[in-house]
Amino acid sequence: MARARNIKPAFFKNEELADSSFETRLLFIGLWTLADREGRLEDRPRRIRAEIFPFDGIDVEPMMAELERLSFLDRYEVDGEKFVQITNFVKHQDPHYREKASDIPPMPGSENQILATGVTRTQRARILKRDGYKCQYCGSTEHPCIDHVIPVSRGGDSSDDNLQVLCLPCNTKKGNKIDSTLNQGRSDVDSTVERDVPLIPDSLIPDSLIPDSLSSDSLIPDSSSQAPSCDSAQSDKTKSKKPNPANPSAKFDPLDHCPGNVSAEVWAKWVRCRKEQGKPLKQTTCEAQAKQLEGISNADSVVEKSIAAGWQGLFPEKLKDNIHQFPTSNHTGFDKRDYSAGLVQREDGTYGLA
Numbered sequence: 044m045a046r047a048r049n050i051k052p053a054f055f056k057n058e059e060l061a062d063s064s065f066e067t068r069l070l071f072i073g074l075w076t077l078a079d080r081e082g083r084l085e086d087r088p089r090r091i092r093a094e095i096f097p098f099d100g101i102d103v104e105p106m107m108a109e110l111e112r113l114s115f116l117d118r119y120e121v122d123g124e125k126f127v128q129i130t131n132f133v134k135h136q137d138p139h140y141r142e143k144a145s146d147i148p149p150m151p152g153s154e155n156q157i158l159a160t161g162v163t164r165t166q167r168a169r170i171l172k173r174d175g176y177k178c179q180y181c182g183s184t185e186h187p188c189i190d191h192v193i194p195v196s197r198g199g200d201s202s203d204d205n206l207q208v209l210c211l212p213c214n215t216k217k218g219n220k221i222d223s224t225l226n227q228g229r230s231d232v233d234s235t236v237e238r239d240v241p242l243i244p245d246s247l248i249p250d251s252l253i254p255d256s257l258s259s260d261s262l263i264p265d266s267s268s269q270a271p272s273c274d275s276a277q278s279d280k281t282k283s284k285k286p287n288p289a290n291p292s293a294k295f296d297p298l299d300h301c302p303g304n305v306s307a308e309v310w311a312k313w314v315r316c317r318k319e320q321g322k323p324l325k326q327t328t329c330e331a332q333a334k335q336l337e338g339i340s341n342a343d344s345v346v347e348k349s350i351a352a353g354w355q356g357l358f359p360e361k362l363k364d365n366i367h368q369f370p371t372s373n374h375t376g377f378d379k380r381d382y383s384a385g386l387v388q389r390e391d392g393t394y395g396l397a
Contacts, residue, residue, distance in 0.1 A: 045076045045077060045094065046076055046077075046078075046142070047076070048075040048076055048136055049135075049136055049137065050072060051135075054072075059113055060113075063106075063109060063110075063113070064106070066096075066101055066106060067106040067109055067110065069095070070091075070095060070096075070103055070106050070107070070110070071110055071115060073091075073094070073095035073096075074091070074095075074110075074116070074127070074129060075129065075132070075136065077091065077094055077095070078127075078129050078132060079142075079143070079144075079145040079146070079147065080133075080138035080142045080143070080144070080145060080157055081128075081132065081133060081145040081147070081149070081155055081156060081157060082128060082129040082130075082131075082132020082133060082136070083126055083127065083128050083129075083145055083147040083149070084126065084127050084129075084147070085124075085125070085126055085127070085147070086107075086118055086125035086126050086127045087125075088102075088103045088104045088107060091103050091107075107127070114130060115129070115130055116128060116129050116130055117130065117150060119150045119151070121148045121151070122148075126147050126148070126150075128149075128150050128153075133156045133157060137194070137195075138157060138195070144157070156198065157195060162189050162201055162206065166201075166203070166206075167189050169203070170189055170203065170206045170207070170208060171187060171189075171208055173203075174207060174208035175208075176208070176294075177208065178208060178209050178210035178213050179207050179208055179209060180209060180210075180213040181210060181212075181213055183210040183212075183213075184210075184294075185210055185211075186210050186211035186212075187208050187209075187210060188208070188209050188210065188211055188214045189206055189207075189208065190206070190207050190208070190209040190214050190217065191205055191206060192204075192205050192206070192207055192221070193205055193221060194220075194221070197221070295325065295326050297314045297317075297323070297324035297325075297326075297329050298310070298311060298314055300324075300326065300329040300330070300333070302332070302333040302336050302337075302342065303333075304336055304337075304339060304340075304342040305336060305342045305343055305346055306343055309343045309346050309347060310346065312346075312347075312350055313346050313349070313350060316349075316350045317355065320353075320355060322355050332356075332357050335357050335359060336357065336359065339359050341362065342359075344362055345357055345358070345359045345362050348361065348362055385397060
């Protein structure tokens with residue numbers, strides 16, 4: 044399965060790669076997308092060609108041999124199976140900690156470098172409660188994120204000691220760095236660990252192959268360009284609201300805003316459905332939807348239809364559309380007709396032709 048990866052400008056100016064063919068350079072980039080979070084993939088040239096060059100009759104075997112000769116990757120074998128290890132992959136890429144762990148055995152003499160696992164809902168709730176539901180840097184209670192103190196790409200795990208609560212702006216500012224100033228609210232975080240963690244090099248290529256002319260600081264992205272490692276990270280365009288100074292600890296609970304004509308059980312299902320969709324109900328939304336349901340006798344059915352259909356809104360009119368009324372018949376007046384005309388009534392009360 045292909046994955047999104049990062050490319051830095053220095054890649055295109057590397058002199059060693061410049062001597063390789065255009066196809067070889069494109070192949071190298073394509074291998075990053077096929078590799079798992081440890082930078083490993085199966086050494087199957089025909090399948091690799093089908094994934095990276097599906098419309099071109101290109102032989103990737105000699106190109107992979109050239110990349111191995113240039114120390115951009117290693118090809119190895121374990122129990123008769125052949126694999127590829129991209130050199131310094133974890134060092135230069137920043138795989139998300141939720142990405143599936145590698146199923147491919149590491150090269151002999153090496154081991155997995157990414158230690159983090161997914162943060163469970165129970166663990167997230169525990170960290171939020173431990174840190175007082177507020178950012179450990181600025182104290183904001185808006186947009187809380189679970190952040191790895193030591194980033195996943197730099198060897199950080201998902202233990203409680205390596206997790207902290209940051210608001211979205213502070214998490215974005217921190218990015219993939221270890222900033223000791225961000226730990227001032229945590230007495231149990233060792234801010235000196237930064238000395239033991241290597242800095243991220245400038246591009247996804249072996250260190251010895253980076254020309255001196257390309258190692259300037261101008262090629263290293265600043266903190267503002269780093270992607271946030273928040274579990275529920277939003278777009279950089281998302282603007283954080285300022286906390287309410289009057290009651291900064293107040294939290295809105297949509298369960299407390301159930302419309303009067305909706306049962307508590309159905310409303311709880313709707314709240315959970317919206318949360319699973321990544322669109323939790325806000326106060327303004329609850330008020331608007333309560334107004335929509337005013338006067339609706341079957342409000343529970345309206346909500347349940349939205350849940351079943353996976354909608355994010357409530358549509359009472361859609362439920363009405365599914366109720367089909369019988370049309371008025373044009374055949375009327377049968378009760379006023381004289382059905383005895385032209386007939387003779389017999390003694391037994393029946394009728395016959397005259």
